[in-house]
Amino acid sequence: MKIKSRVQDGGGGGERGGEVAEQLCVDAAQFGSAARFINHSCRPNLAPVRVFTDVRDLRLPNVALFALRDIAAGEELTFDYGDKFWSVKSKFMKCECDAPDCRYPTKSTEE
């Protein structure tokens, strides 16, 4: 599910220098496929790959999930939501993947 949002560029001398930039993100809060039930893990067994089928707009890819290794029957499927996701969500939640090298074991407001 793709949600369009408008984000005010904070300036900073970038190419867009203060103009309103349009950004799109995947948000399964209201709609989505079965993939919306796949949790994040810092040690995922799936990799998301952008693929283009019907639409050639680079902002609107479909996301295909490919196995990173053999996955046992009954094993939870997971993929890495990425640093951009956690830069926003870590203010509200922490990762619960239990990987020894978990990158987001606490909320960003916790020590």
Ligand SMILES: [Zn+2]
């Ligand atoms: Zn983790």
